[in-house]
Amino acid sequence: MRVPSVIGRRAVAVTVASALVVAVVAGVWAYRRHRAGTVDDAAAVWCLAADRRPALVQAARSLGVVRPESTVERLGWPGGGGGAERWRGERPADFARTCRALIGAEQRVPSGGGSSPWSGFTPALLLAVVSAALAAWFSRRSAVAGARRVEAEELRAAARAYRVAVERLLRELEQRRPGVAPDEGEVQDRRLELATRLRAVAAAHRRWPLPRALGETLDREPLGAGLAARWTARPPQERSGWAAETRGALGRLEAEVAQVAEVMQEPGLFRTRTSAGRR
Known part of the structure; x- marks a missing residue:
């Protein structure tokens, strides 16, 4: 009489768990990359406010993402030029970088953070939850395997x-x-x-x-x-x-x-x- 094959089951378990960890890490990395190129609406409104546009342009010049001769009325960037709204539409990553730098300088959020204090919390929490779940799963599987042995x-x-x-x-x-x-x-x-x-x-x-x-x-x-x-x-x-x-x-x-x-x-x-x- 034949019995179910058990060859490779531990290898399959390790492979699946490793794939889950890789997927989570890749997701966190992709999320951070996405966040690095964007700012939320509240941050954009704050940065584009009329009384902050001079500071926004100055920050952009300091970061080298617009031409030195750029003014509040007209900014120049590689391949284009125009107002701040157009700059935001054509160069969203540059705008996001500048806006975050401006917010950091104003001490609205830590200078090393994103547009929101929660921007790094969500992926970190997700990674922690998945890691804890995997640890609990492996612990239970280890206990079951010990009892079965x-x-x-x-x-x-x-x-x-x-x-x-x-x-x-x-x-x-x-x-x-x-x-x-x-x-x-x-x-x-x-x-x-x-x-x-x-x-x-x-x-x-x-x-x-x-x-x-x-x-x-x-x-x-x-x-x-x-x-x-x-x-x-x-x-x-x-x-x-x-x-x-x-x-x-x-x-x-x-x-x-x-x-x-x-x-x-x-x-x-x-x-x-x-x-x-x-x-």
Whole structure:
């Protein structure tokens, strides 16, 4: 029976998380670039007010974004000339830079800031929120993965203990002395423990038939209950073949339980207890 592939799931998770971080950083960078070339309407109105136009032109000359001979009535810039409104329309980045510098000089906002004290807050907040969400997601995935590894190892240990108990019983049957009845108590205990763990896995992965089928194997020949009774019921010449068949079934069971355990400890990218379908 085939089990879901788990190869590369951690790599996929890391790739997706990295892509999210890159997308956020790129978004913040693009937002800042956009803000660097614009000012909001309130800042534009403030800078274009009649009583501030001389200061606006002086600031533009100081920054070198207009020609030195520019005046309040007519500004000159590379490739054009005209009033302040036309300059704003044709050279929005230069106007935004000058307006922000003027606002900074007037101490309306910090000189290193944008047109609004909130201009750098929104992308920073977005980056912080996304970073916190990613950190929480990775923390939860790590906790889930740790719990799954423990469950998987307990399942492997249960299968191993069952195999050891059955092997011991088979040796006792093969070396049985007359009048000495073998004790099946340990085999029954180990079978019950393994069956219980397989039922729990089957309940968590309802569309995955392997755990349920393995649990049913424990109730069928040759691994079903009453091993000693079935040994005794067989003719002596058939017992060796039956013991070999039982050991073969035991090895297959342990190998397939190991496959189940491997899938259990890989919870997947965006699920915790959802079903693992057949591939």
